[in-house]
Amino acid sequence: MRSRANEPAAAQRLSLLKRVGPLPRINLAILTTFTLLPFSLDAGEGPYFITYDHHMEEPGNLEIAINPVLGLPKSANTFVGSWTEFEYGVKGWWTSEFYLNGQTTRHDSTLFTGFRWENRFRLLRREHWINPVFYLEFANVNAADKTLREVVGFGPEEEHAEPNARTRMEKEREIEGKLILSSNYKGWNFSENFIAEKNLSNEPWQFGYALGISHPLALAATPEPCSFCRENFHAGIEFYGGLGNWHKFGLPGASRYIAPVLAWDLPNGTTFRISPTFGLTENSHRALIRFGVSYEFAGLGRRLGHLFR
Amino acid sequence: MRRTVMAVTIAMVLLVTRTGLAKKDPRKGDLGSELRRAPISVQWLRNPYAGQDPAIRAGKKLYLRHCAGCHGADGRGKEKAPNLSSPTIQSVTPGMLFWFLKNGNLSEGMPAWSRLPDQQLWQIVTFLQTLCPELPNQNASQPIQE
Numbered sequence: 001m002r003s004r005a006n007e008p009a010a011a012q013r014l015s016l017l018k019r020v021g022p023l024p025r026i027n028l029a030i031l032t033t034f035t036l037l038p039f040s041l042d043a044g045e046g047p048y049f050i051t052y053d054h055h056m057e058e059p060g061n062l063e064i065a066i067n068p069v070l071g072l073p074k075s076a077n078t079f080v081g082s083w084t085e086f087e088y089g090v091k092g093w094w095t096s097e098f099y100l101n102g103q104t105t106r107h108d109s110t111l112f113t114g115f116r117w118e119n120r121f122r123l124l125r126r127e128h129w130i131n132p133v134f135y136l137e138f139a140n141v142n143a144a145d146k147t148l149r150e151v152v153g154f155g156p157e158e159e160h161a162e163p164n165a166r167t168r169m170e171k172e173r174e175i176e177g178k179l180i181l182s183s184n185y186k187g188w189n190f191s192e193n194f195i196a197e198k199n200l201s202n203e204p205w206q207f208g209y210a211l212g213i214s215h216p217l218a219l220a221a222t223p224e225p226c227s228f229c230r231e232n233f234h235a236g237i238e239f240y241g242g243l244g245n246w247h248k249f250g251l252p253g254a255s256r257y258i259a260p261v262l263a264w265d266l267p268n269g270t271t272f273r274i275s276p277t278f279g280l281t282e283n284s285h286r287a288l289i290r291f292g293v294s295y296e297f298a299g300l301g302r303r304l305g306h307l308f309r
Numbered sequence: 310m311r312r313t314v315m316a317v318t319i320a321m322v323l324l325v326t327r328t329g330l331a332k333k334d335p336r337k338g339d340l341g342s343e344l345r346r347a348p349i350s351v352q353w354l355r356n357p358y359a360g361q362d363p364a365i366r367a368g369k370k371l372y373l374r375h376c377a378g379c380h381g382a383d384g385r386g387k388e389k390a391p392n393l394s395s396p397t398i399q400s401v402t403p404g405m406l407f408w409f410l411k412n413g414n415l416s417e418g419m420p421a422w423s424r425l426p427d428q429q430l431w432q433i434v435t436f437l438q439t440l441c442p443e444l445p446n447q448n449a450s451q452p453i454q455e
Contacts, residue, residue, distance in 0.1 A: 056421075125415050187428075221370060
């Protein structure tokens with residue numbers, strides 16, 4: 001039997017790629033591209049994965065992000081869900097996002113699970129103690145989707161134990177509304193999201209929530225350009241979970257998660273995020289590890305607009 | 310499914326080009342009057358970093374990162390984004406600038422920078438106030454309305 005150490009380097013690389021699977025491979029390629037992209041002169045992302053705050057995308061900017069989530073369920077195969085996100089600032093008060101979702105499950109398969117389109121509207125034009133944002137989403141996914149973009153109803157643990165071949169056949173066309181409330185105080189951000197989701201087939205409304213608190217590691221910027229300055233890092237924590245459905249509303253029996261988050265904004269417009277997430281109830285996955293990398297293209301709308309003049 | 314994807318794609322393209330094509334109504338978004346909407350309580354706020362060299366340099370760094378994409382690296386403005394060295398901007402109080410940065414003018418394309426901590430907003434204000442006021446006829450192609 002030939003040892004791994006004797007394999008030629010190319011064969012070892014191929015073997016590694018086979019073990020990793022196609023979805024993480026694509027994510028790795030995009031991540032490398034974002035890191036090498038030139039200076040974009042713009043803002044970074046907030047630290048949250050699930051919770052929304054009231055900060056909108058700058059008008060005309062396009063942000064592209066990939067967010068893989070490694071899932072470690074209690075009684076199902078390990079999986080990697082991933083969403084690729086295109087976020088565009090339509091107006092200062094209106095942000096639109098388009099998502100492509102996919103997943104790969106160990107000992108099962110890799111598949112594209114559908115898309116989502118969401119719009120966020122900031123309801124008040126000035127900063128207030130509490131800043132409300134209205135969120136509206138349409139999702140066309142199948143039941144094999146494992147991105148866990150939000151948690152509603154009672155949670156996903158049982159659903160994720162079923163094989164992809166069965167769940168991929170089950171279409172889920174959903175509308176979702178969120179009321180986002182967010183406040184800033186002395187560098188802290190406090191965000192609360194209340195979620196209502198309805199599968200357009202004959203299923204009841206499901207409810208959920210997400211709460212987030214974050215703070216930059218330094219409030220004032222240092223005079224020197226730097227990547228590792230404390231002001232480039234945001235730390236925080238998210239709590240999210242289901243609130244049951246129309247027939248049985250409430251916390252009992254629903255899944256709940258707690259997730260510390262850390263974000264690192266590079267001066268070139270790239271943001272890296274990580275969040276180890278822990279399930280708190282019977283119906284939650286044991287743990288999730290979320291990663292995110294995003295890159296912002298400044299003034300894309302303006303440049304495209306010139307092409308049509 | 311394919312038709313839905315197509316419809317969503319077309320809608321996204323329209324959104325992107327619509328915002329790029331949108332022309333500014335010259336009567337709307339008068340910057341001078343927007344700045345003067347700042348509440349009296351913030352108009353006379355004291356800049357904690359006024360005149361401090363490290364704050365000016367930090368402000369310049371932040372400006373280049375967050376603002377230069379629209380206002381230009383020299384602050385002289387581009388297309389819809391106004392010239393920040395104009396007398397209109399240079400004549401307002403630091404508190405007004407701070408308030409305007411924090412709240413933006415969402416309907417006119419100026420984002421709210423409330424995601425930045427107050428300290429960083431003051432650093433940007435400190436830098437902006439070092440930009441030399443321009444002579445009124447020096448940049449006649451991009452006038453700031455008052």
